[in-house]
Amino acid sequence: MLKFAARGIITKVSENVVSSKSTYFKSCSNYYTFLFLFKVTAWRCLQQQTFRSHKFSTNSHVFFHPPSLPHRWNPKSDFLSTRPITWGLSRLCHDRAVEENPQGDERNSFSLKALFQSPKPALYLGFSGLIPFLAPPVLMAATNTFYPEVAFAQMVYGASIVSFLGGARWGFALPQGSPALPDWKNLGNSVVPSLLAWMALLCRDNIAEGVLVVIMGLGLSLHYDLTLLPEYPAWFKALRTILTLVATFSLVATLALKNIYFEKVKQ
Known part of the structure; x- marks a missing residue:
């Protein structure tokens, strides 16, 4: 138990x-x-x-986000x-x-391909302005004769174009807010082509000297547009370069024909 x-x-x-x-x-x-x-x-x-x-x-330090619900x-x-x-x-x-600076690269760059970006009025009027330059040497080459009156008319037209280029630069520097300031450099350089055109018109008795002065004015104006005023658009630089080269070639052709053919004496 x-x-x-x-x-x-x-x-x-x-x-x-x-x-x-x-x-x-x-x-x-x-x-x-x-x-x-x-x-x-x-x-x-x-x-x-x-x-x-x-x-x-x-x-x-970048953004301030409003408070939100915890997640x-x-x-x-x-x-x-x-x-x-x-x-x-x-x-x-x-x-x-x-x-x-939306057009900084476009203005500071230069390429002849930008010619196709030119506005149609500027393109048509620019190439139409080459007719008075090209017509005299073509006429003299076709007739095998040098015409002093025609050569003088070509030289006067070239002088007017040189003066026009200087006035365009003056007008570009005057508007308020323009990238080109109305200083001594811009306004002074815009007067030089007009003085060269006036000197060319004084060479009536010697057409060769007048033509050389016009060629100098065209080259100097192109140098101003490409270097001193880079604010111009790229298409304008390309158009100015081509027009200046063609005009210079036509003036040189006139001087060459003067030495080749005999002058046509008025009857």
Whole structure:
């Protein structure tokens, strides 16, 4: 009887010990699990707070964003979202620089290919103005005769063109806001072609000297337009270069025909 009673007491005590041990281990496991989760959560919150503070400190000098609702932090999406900001700022600065000087490269560059960008009125009127230059040498070559009156008319037309080029430069410097200032350089150089044209008209008795003065005035005007006034558009520079070369060639052809053919004496 006592044996069975002692066995029952021992069994009960062992069950209590086992249950207490299991409860202890269970509580310990719950404690370590809670501690692990707390550490992970605290670390993530610390990372999120540090990233947001760093992001705010780096971007606060660029833009001010109004407060918004909190969202779930994703480092990949936030990193990708910051890239277009830098690209947008660089593009904004580039567009602003282009707006400040939209035709800087076009004006400072020179290419004969820009002739095809010329406005039609300037293109047609410019090449039509070459007819009085080309007609005299063509007429003399066709008739095998040098006509002094025709050569003088060609020289007078060239002198008027030289004076016109100087006046165009004067008018370009007068408007308010023009890139060419009305200073001594621009206005003084615009007067020189007119003086050369006047000197050419004084050489009535010697057409060769007058033609040489006109050629000098055309070359000097082209030099002014290409170097001293780079604000002219590229198409105007190309047009001026071609027209000046053709006019100079026609004047040189007239001088060559004067030496080849005999002068036609008025009857």
